Amino acid sequence: MKLTEAISRDDASTIHPYYTLEFFPPRTDSGFENLLTRLSRLSVLNPIGLTITWGAGGSTKQRSLDLAEAALGENPVTILHLTCTNMERDMLDDTLDNAKARGIQNILALRGDPPRGEEYWIPCDPQFQHASDLVKYIRKRDGDEFCVGVAAYPDGHSLDEDAEIANLKLKVDAGADFIITQLFYDADGFLMWLKKVRESGVEVPVLAGVMPIQSYASFLRMTKLCASRVPPSLIASLEPIRHDDEAVKEFGVEFATDMIRTITSPNHNGPTVQGIHFCTLNLEKSTWRILDNLGWIGTTAHVLDEGKNRLIQPDSNVRPSSASLLITPHDAASAATPKEAEDTGPISHTTTTLPALPANQAVTWDDFPNGRFGSADSAAFGVRDPYKNELGMTxxxxxxxxxxxxxxxxxxxxxxxxxxxxxxxxxxxxxxxxxxxxxxxxxxxxxxxxxxxxxxxxxxxxxxxxxxxxxxxxxxxxxxxxxxxxxxxxxxxxxxxxxxxxxxxxxxxxxxxxxxxxxxxxxxxxxxxxxxxxxxxxxxxxxxxxxxxxxxxxxxxxxxxxxxxxxxxxxxxxxxxxxxxxxxxxxxxxxxxxxxxxxxxxxxxxxxxxxx
Structure with a gap:
């Protein structure tokens, strides 16, 4: 199913914004298998779609395609990220054909890492210099077979704000159907940016990128890599608790909850967003907590009727309690073995209430940390920056x-x-x-x-x-x-x-x-x-x-x-x-x-x- 089709159905049947969840291909086979189990658990949150990242230069091509195909079993709206920089056209063609054969109907078209001056890199097709080039190419090559999205940068990227918005409009005019933004932590700044985007004539759906703060170190790393503006008040709040990973994660949940409420509230002058894009870093606890805080669990229309391959409306009066989400004081300390993670069975797509997730199961065992020193069996193992090359420099x-x-x-x-x-x-x-x-x-x-x-x-x-x-x-x-x-x-x-x-x-x-x-x-x-x-x-x-x-x-x-x-x-x-x-x-x-x-x-x- 195309994302725009799902959004159209959602507009008439839900009482809150829709949301997508983003994942990256784990580095290890065991991490990959455990992520599949995690996708099954997260499917009961009923996201409107799942997105799968793409490594720089196609470095994760096979794993990204395999993960996207597996994600289709959990959600008919699966979106494959695809970059054009430093990739030969033959690889792009092969990827698009492969995606089509696997039933993937949504592409997030990205430029990828920018050309880096005098770098002596693998030769690539000069026709792909910008994301708009990739959008045009997909439209010319495949017509409307794919629903195509593009990225936007509320905190800026390589150009000033007006130039960035003009570039965004160029991508939409080239045929983009939706927009997913880079992560940000300044809600007021985002709303001002969104107002300018709408005033420029861009009317396609915008999904706001939200990356919950998982740890102080990862927060600093990701905001630096993404050049995100960080309000001084946010740094001031994190500083006293920076050594307490659990406190930082809890703060991150509350901060993201408040930020989403702000940008989706109609009680301010200007447009609001109707879609949220969660950058999960392959972790799940924070996403569960944020959606529960917002009251968005159990009231959405995004439950798949597997027999008829369509979306159905669950009982909006059925709402799980916080207790059923197992937000217990000690779940951050869970130390389940990889075997326990593998034994956590899948949950049916048609479940309309959330089952209890008992302590010591895989929902929490890799919460701390989500980096290269953690267990290789973790779905989050090895993440430095899932969007860039290893150095990420000019x-x-x-x-x-x-x-x-x-x-x-x-x-x-x-x-x-x-x-x-x-x-x-x-x-x-x-x-x-x-x-x-x-x-x-x-x-x-x-x-x-x-x-x-x-x-x-x-x-x-x-x-x-x-x-x-x-x-x-x-x-x-x-x-x-x-x-x-x-x-x-x-x-x-x-x-x-x-x-x-x-x-x-x-x-x-x-x-x-x-x-x-x-x-x-x-x-x-x-x-x-x-x-x-x-x-x-x-x-x-x-x-x-x-x-x-x-x-x-x-x-x-x-x-x-x-x-x-x-x-x-x-x-x-x-x-x-x-x-x-x-x-x-x-x-x-x-x-x-x-x-x-x-x-x-x-x-x-x-x-x-x-x-x-």
Missing amino acids: AAEVHRLWGQPETIEDLNAMFLKHLRGHSPFSTTPWSPNPIAAETKFILPRLIEFTSKGTWTVASQPAVDCMPSDDEVFGWGPKDGFVFQKAFCEFFCEFVTLERLKHKAAALDTVKFFAANAKGEMMTNMAPGESNAVTWGVFPGKEVMQPTVIERSAFQAWAEEAFGIWSEWALFFPPASTTRQLLERVRDERWLVSVCHHDFKNPNDLWDLLLET
Whole structure:
């Protein structure tokens, strides 16, 4: 079904705005399978549609198509994101044909990452320079077979506001049927922008992009990547609770609820939105909570009659209580195993009341965190930015930050500059932020280790029973205690890895994973064994283990880490000394993740590494 058809039916039969849910293809097979189970659970929220993101340059093509096809089993309105930048026309044609064959009728046409100046990238078809080009191409190629949407940027993008709105109108005039906006956190600013959009003559449906705040770190990262305006009052509210993940998530639910009420309320001068687009980051708890706060669950028309493949109106008087959503005090601490996640069965599309979701099931077990250090079985594993390439930078930014290294010594200097923090721009392609406060406790050891030509990209000191509100090491709810094992991750030569392997063989306390760009692995871990390197104990809650490193998680990260070497190299001409150096290092070095389990002796790991 096309989104515009579903919206037309919705207008006559519901009492609140419609909404879509966005997902990205997980990096691991187990994460993919668990996301399918999550889609089944979320289907009872009755979204008008599901959208599936598309990796830069078609990097997630097959997984995106597979996920979109699976999503069709949960919702007839499935929208596939599709970008044209850095993609050959043959790939676009193949994707459109493939989508059509799978029954996908909706496309969100995006330009994708902009052309980056002097970057030496994969050649692409010059006819696709803007999203409007892609819209025109789809219309010319497939007529009205697809319902086509485009993106909009309430907080600006690469142009000033008037130019952005003119560009949006150009996309609509090219044949776009609907608009989904970039995420934003300034409701008043959004409403002023929407008024200008309508005054420009754009009349197609606009779905406002809402990304609930999941954690303080992810909020800062995503708003930076998306260039979103953040009201000072929002930062002021988050600052006192930034170390309490559960409090931040709760605040994010309430903030998103209030923002949606503001932009959908008719009690202000100007237009309101009738559609909300939830950027879920493959998590579900916040979306459940927000929709429950709004009173939008159980009163919508978006229940699928599977026998007749049409939308039907459920009993609008049936409304589940908050209790039936299982918003319990300890669900953020759930630690269900992947098996428990897999055993959570699908829920029928025609259910009109929400069943209770018992504690310790997959609705909550991956709430903290949703990043690369979490469980690889999580549907949210590995998200950095599902919309961009790994670096997400222009050529000018890359050259300004890291220069044009031509020797191993130049690379040594870059990694050491990051550790020593010589300037605000002291980063590496694998460490986009300045070193954390806790790193200063092991900084002399890291500098000495890196000086020997072994390049560290992640680390943490050992911590034994630190209060959860500690300014440096604290995290999680108040009145708890946190622990962590010494951990280090680095690129090294094979001879160094061999020495480490030899030394670790005599120590039960040292465990490691290692991988190279070819996908070869080396480890002293037993099959199924993992390193839980951070955990916390809190009153009335199960033990939280937000940092777990195991085989499939490390493999996924290693693929990404070596991909960053490849992408960095593409910013330089093929025959240049810099490109040849970066590609040679990528092919010859190993990525190693080593953990020392004796957190009572914080110096043991660093003594071992320096001996190695």
